[in-house]
Amino acid sequence: MAIVLMLLAVLMVGCGKTDPVAEKASGYIDSRACESCHAQIANTYRETGMARAFHKIGEDEVPGGAFVHDKSGRKYEFLKRDGKVFLRRDEVGGGNVLEKEIQYVLGSGNHARSFIHRSEQGRLIEMPVNWYPEKGGIVAMSPGYDRADHMDMRRAIGYQCAFCHNGYPKQAGTSLFDDPVFEGELPEGIDCQRCHGPGREHAASMGRGKIFNPKKVSAERKMEVCMQCHLETTSYSLPNSIVKFERGIFSYDPREALGDFITHFDHAKGTGHEEKFEIAGSAYRLRQSKCFRLSDEKLTCTTCHNPHQKTTVAAIDAACSSCHSAVVGSAKHVAKAECASCHMPKRRTEDVVHVAVTDHKIQKPVVGKDWMAAREERHEVMGGGSYQGEVVRYYPREGDGDLYPALAQVMHQSNLKAGVVRLEAALQKEQPKHPAYYLQMAQALHASGEAAKALPYYTKALELDPKYLPALRSLGASQVRAGNLAAAKVTLEKATSLYPKDALSWLELARANRGEEAAKAARKAIAAEPELVEAHKMLGMILMETGDRAGAEAAFVAALREQPDEAEVRANLGNLLAGKGDLAGAEKQYLAAIRYAPGMRAGRFNFAVFLAGQKRFAEAVPHALEVVKMAPKDLEALDLLGNLYMAGRDFRSAAGQYRAALAVNPAYGRALLGLGTALGAMNDFAGARKYLSLAANGLDAGVRAEAAELLGSLPR
Ligand code: HEC
Numbered sequence: 022m023a024i025v026l027m028l029l030a031v032l033m034v035g036c037g038k039t040d041p042v043a044e045k046a047s048g049y050i051d052s053r054a055c056e057s058c059h060a061q062i063a064n065t066y067r068e069t070g071m072a073r074a075f076h077k078i079g080e081d082e083v084p085g086g087a088f089v090h091d092k093s094g095r096k097y098e099f100l101k102r103d104g105k106v107f108l109r110r111d112e113v114g115g116g117n118v119l120e121k122e123i124q125y126v127l128g129s130g131n132h133a134r135s136f137i138h139r140s141e142q143g144r145l146i147e148m149p150v151n152w153y154p155e156k157g158g159i160v161a162m163s164p165g166y167d168r169a170d171h172m173d174m175r176r177a178i179g180y181q182c183a184f185c186h187n188g189y190p191k192q193a194g195t196s197l198f199d200d201p202v203f204e205g206e207l208p209e210g211i212d213c214q215r216c217h218g219p220g221r222e223h224a225a226s227m228g229r230g231k232i233f234n235p236k237k238v239s240a241e242r243k244m245e246v247c248m249q250c251h252l253e254t255t256s257y258s259l260p261n262s263i264v265k266f267e268r269g270i271f272s273y274d275p276r277e278a279l280g281d282f283i284t285h286f287d288h289a290k291g292t293g294h295e296e297k298f299e300i301a302g303s304a305y306r307l308r309q310s311k312c313f314r315l316s317d318e319k320l321t322c323t324t325c326h327n328p329h330q331k332t333t334v335a336a337i338d339a340a341c342s343s344c345h346s347a348v349v350g351s352a353k354h355v356a357k358a359e360c361a362s363c364h365m366p367k368r369r370t371e372d373v374v375h376v377a378v379t380d381h382k383i384q385k386p387v388v389g390k391d392w393m394a395a396r397e398e399r400h401e402v403m404g405g406g407s408y409q410g411e412v413v414r415y416y417p418r419e420g421d422g423d424l425y426p427a428l429a430q431v432m433h434q435s436n437l438k439a440g441v442v443r444l445e446a447a448l449q450k451e452q453p454k455h456p457a458y459y460l461q462m463a464q465a466l467h468a469s470g471e472a473a474k475a476l477p478y479y480t481k482a483l484e485l486d487p488k489y490l491p492a493l494r495s496l497g498a499s500q501v502r503a504g505n506l507a508a509a510k511v512t513l514e515k516a517t518s519l520y521p522k523d524a525l526s527w528l529e530l531a532r533a534n535r536g537e538e539a540a541k542a543a544r545k546a547i548a549a550e551p552e553l554v555e556a557h558k559m560l561g562m563i564l565m566e567t568g569d570r571a572g573a574e575a576a577f578v579a580a581l582r583e584q585p586d587e588a589e590v591r592a593n594l595g596n597l598l599a600g601k602g603d604l605a606g607a608e609k610q611y612l613a614a615i616r617y618a619p620g621m622r623a624g625r626f627n628f629a630v631f632l633a634g635q636k637r638f639a640e641a642v643p644h645a646l647e648v649v650k651m652a653p654k655d656l657e658a659l660d661l662l663g664n665l666y667m668a669g670r671d672f673r674s675a676a677g678q679y680r681a682a683l684a685v686n687p688a689y690g691r692a693l694l695g696l697g698t699a700l701g702a703m704n705d706f707a708g709a710r711k712y713l714s715l716a717a718n719g720l721d722a723g724v725r726a727e728a729a730e731l732l733g734s735l736p737r
Pocket residue numbers: 070127128129130131132133134135147178179181182183185186249250251252253300301302303378379
């Protein structure tokens with residue numbers, strides 16, 4: 022029976038591969054239909070975390086009180102209004118308020134709840150704060166958000182979150198590279214068919230038609246049913262897995278071999294990542310246990326868990342005892358129950374620092390470790406501070422060729438140089454037919470500083486599919502960066518006419534244009550994705566350039582509503598407000614810019630000029646000093662600092678700055694003028710005459726007249 026079923030599975034996989042979406046459409050039904058005949062299973066399943074992993078927010082799930090995040094200086098508060106729930110963000114000190122409705126919760130709340138806003142465009146936006154049950158229930162930052170520059174209320178969750186936390190949605194894009202937009206009704210929670218496969222025929226035939234039962238297949242296949250979601254080797258940059266490019270992300274069918282759908286990867290051995298402990302790695306850890314490795318494939322997830330109901334201590338003890346009866350019976354081993362409490366302790370995870378879960382690496386108790394000790398969140402940026410080293414194949418252990426292993430080296434830039442070489446060879450050898458492979462190669466070349474070699478790969482990708490959006494968009498962006506604006510426009514106009522809802526293509530098109538055309542494209546980008554802060558920012562810059570100061574101001578304000586720590590936007594807004602005489606408003610923006618980006622030269626410089634303009638010279642000095650420290654050869658900054666010292670009557674320090682400027686450029690007129698004036702003020706008239714004459718005869722027309730006049734006023 023089992024063999025027949027497996028053969029059937031293989032056949033169906035064959036069909037599934039050619040058109041997973043069509044197969045999905047025909048084979049799946051609403052899993053609520055299973056309840057009528059399998060009421061008992063449905064009733065207990067409903068109580069599990071998996072059944073509640075994604076759902077509409079309930080009244081009792083709305084945390085009370087306000088939460089202040091010190092690092093970003095923002096305050097969050099949940100509000101109930103007209104039967105709806107909102108998250109409100111304020112900046113500490115008031116202002117810049119943003120509210121988003123929360124329609125869904127991701128996570129049962131056994132360990133955490135993430136709050137989800139579903140935007141008008143159908144994106145699921147993760148909120149920056151989560152609820153965690155620790156210490157009786159706390160609100161704290163969502164994983165990855167405990168930093169000053171977190172993404173606030175604009176990060177769209179990808180299809181991957183939905184893959185692991187939900188039933189298959191009907192109207193969603195299919196590829197990992199698609200914009201993650203969900204339309205229509207969303208399933209709520211992991212449903213029966215995620216483990217049992219399509220059930221239409223079975224349900225329609227009163228249960229006579231076949232349906233997949235994991236009980237009847239090999240241990241390996243049984244494990245894979247669970248590993249589709251529980252085998253995350255790491256949630257940090259690596260990548261932990263790659264879904265086959267030919268496959269839709271919501272096309273995995275539990276009847277097929279997991280390796281036909283996805284390949285999993287891991288850090289190379291000996292790089293210090295052997296003992297990592299992360300939230301979605303139960304299977305990864307279990308597979309490291311002696312119990313798993315040395316029990317001839319007798320140990321699977323269902324040895325200890327009945328996925329339809331909550332796990333009990335008695336069930337676990339029975340499972341352990343089934344293999345360890347000798348130990349249980351032995352007088353030397355005193356404990357006879359609650360085996361997991363010592364051998365599978367709960368541990369705080371590295372990637373979600375407010376959550377502790379059961380360690381599935383079964384082992385002798387490790388003494389002297391405090392597994393629950395508080396942790397700081399670890400942050401990394403791809404390519405900088407993230408893992409650098411070889412990425413190795415993890416599951417399936419063996420595979421066909423080097424294409425995916427080679428991709429794994431480059432996709433998160435973990436092993437870029439070697440990966441580019443490997444990927445090139447693998448493409449040569451396998452000649453795959455999907456454009457994504459060639460696009461990845463082009464992007465890897467860009468990342469490794471060999472952009473010039475990327476063009477043939479873009480061309481190849483677009484040859485295979487002239488309408489392949491990710492390639493059009495990426496090619497257009499690379500043309501913009503290379504300054505090839507005419508070509509960029511052609512590419513991006515094609516992308517936007519084929520995909521008018523693709524915000525990123527519009528944004529690149531805005532970059533490729535000037536003036537009105539550019540503004541139009543930026544506005545389209547905003548309409549397609551209002552959370553796209555770069556588009557608001559871009560629009561502001563364009564309007565500033567065209568002289569529409571009010572329009573620019575509005576665009577910058579909108580950008581800051583989405584992302585309050587955009588320092589460059591703050592500084593630009595400061596300039597605009599200063600320009601229209603709103604001094605208090607401008608000062609607030611400049612100060613914020615400096616707080617968010619202490620190293621931003623232009624912002625500090627402008628602020629110093631702004632303060633000087635109000636005769637607040639002493640306050641301006643530290644900012645000008647800071648700029649000079651960052652750029653000791655910046656002539657304008659040296660001149661500004663010199664002028665500020667002059668205004669404070671500190672002529673000696675002023676002269677020092679002008680001299681520093683002249684050391685960089687001996688003909689710099691403003692410094693000649695300044696130094697002459699400073700020396701004059703210190704009664705060194707010979708010195709003053711020397712420099713003022715140089716300035717009066719110098720190249721800088723702007724200072725010539727002034728220098729001549731001062732020269733004339735010097736005592737003979
Ligand atoms: C590879 C599959 C996978 C992906 C991708 C994934 N998760 Fe999870 N997630 C899990 C698993 C498995 C657990 C349960 C771990 C446990 O209980 O030991 C979990 C737990 C959680 C929890 C805690 C739920 C609870 O109360 O137990 C939250 C919240 C969560 N994930 C949010 C997210 C978000 C948001 C994303 C996308 C950014 C995401 N997850 C992506 C598999 C995944």
